[in-house]
Amino acid sequence: MSTDSTERRKAWTTIAIFLVIVTGLSAVFHYAIVNLNPTSLYVGPLMWCPALAAFATLAIRGRKLSSLPWRWGKWRFNLGAFATPILYVAIAYGLIWGLGLGGFPDPETLAEWAGETGLEVSTPVLIAVMVVLIGTIGCIRAASTIIGEEIGWRGFFVWELRKVMPFGAVALFSGVIWAFWHWPIVVFYGGGEAWLQMSAFTVMICSMSVMMTYFTFKSGSLWPAVCFHAAHNVYFDKLFNPLTSDAGNTALWAGEYGLMMPAVTLVLAVIFWRKAKAEGL
Known part of the structure; x- marks a missing residue:
């Protein structure tokens, strides 16, 4: 057997071990979230399952934790990864508000924010304050659990896939697995047509995966993915x-299972895919 074939076989074995472990670990917390209570008590550990699976796989394969891409890397990749979700979320919701598919701003959210901050200020000032507070401190807080996912998915999994697949296949395959990993929660807590929500969510996740894989390979680091994921979760x-009010059919377009986010992220994914091809990734 050639050296290349041997290395590919080793990589596929490593990938299989990781997927078995992450599936087993995650099943415990998926069960708890679906059948017991979807609190952070279970969500936090679920988000750390990919990292724990990566650590266990490394131990089984006799590799060190230091082999993961821990270095911070260049600031431009981390900042670019942080800014990209803010851009596509702003575009998506700008279209929703501009086309009348959802209202802006939501009065209940504004009242809640005013109560939380204790501020009696104009609506633009209140929104600006919350963007500063949630958009910075919120991202730092979110990163404490998000890093568990990203150590596993972008710190380990995509790098193993890269040994046996080109960029596009890595991005899509890891995106599909990442989407499947979320499906139990989508099915039980989506609150609408499961097939439509699962389809929309999967397109969005796979599109995000293309962008995140690009930043991961360009930087040689897992931190851009952490920055990207945190910005997506918080700004979205x-x-x-929350700033979007119901205009009658808003649920079809807005939110995690709506149609607008998949449409916008898909366009950006094509752009990043072409950039990756042009840059030899």
């Missing part, structure tokens, strides 16, 4: 979506 779930 904590800022833009």
